[in-house]
Amino acid sequence: MSLVNYALKVLMDLIAIRTIAPPGENYTEAVDYMENELTNLGLSVKVIEVPRAKVREYYPEWSDYRLSGDGGFPPSPSRRSPRAPSP
Structure with a gap:
């Protein structure tokens, strides 16, 4: 998968997670998704x-x-x- 296609996939996946602010619905799902993607790219991630x-x-x-x-x-x-x- 090309870098552009990967970036588009990640963006579409994030947009598909219904994070509504306020009150902050589904933020944990979005954070977990990003933590997984960034870790898979070899980055060190710390969620605070x-x-x-x-x-x-x-x-x-x-x-x-x-x-x-x-x-x-x-x-x-x-x-x-x-x-x-x-x-």
């Missing part, structure tokens, strides 16, 4: 789930958004999800 309590602690009004962090500090305004509304 942010506990809901931690999200609510910093952003109670955005409890359905995923946030990225870098070591336990509260996310800075510049590191928020691009879909998150401005406060």
Whole structure:
């Protein structure tokens, strides 16, 4: 399979997984799929789930958004999800 065909297959597979946000339905299925694909490509993958309590602690009004962090500090305004509304 060519690289283009592989990329299209992965994209179509991901689109077929019904991830609805909010409330975040089927995210685990999408994450598992990507973890498997990336691992099969020889990449090291670490899935990190942010506990809901931690999200609510910093952003109670955005409890359905995923946030990225870098070591336990509260996310800075510049590191928020691009879909998150401005406060």
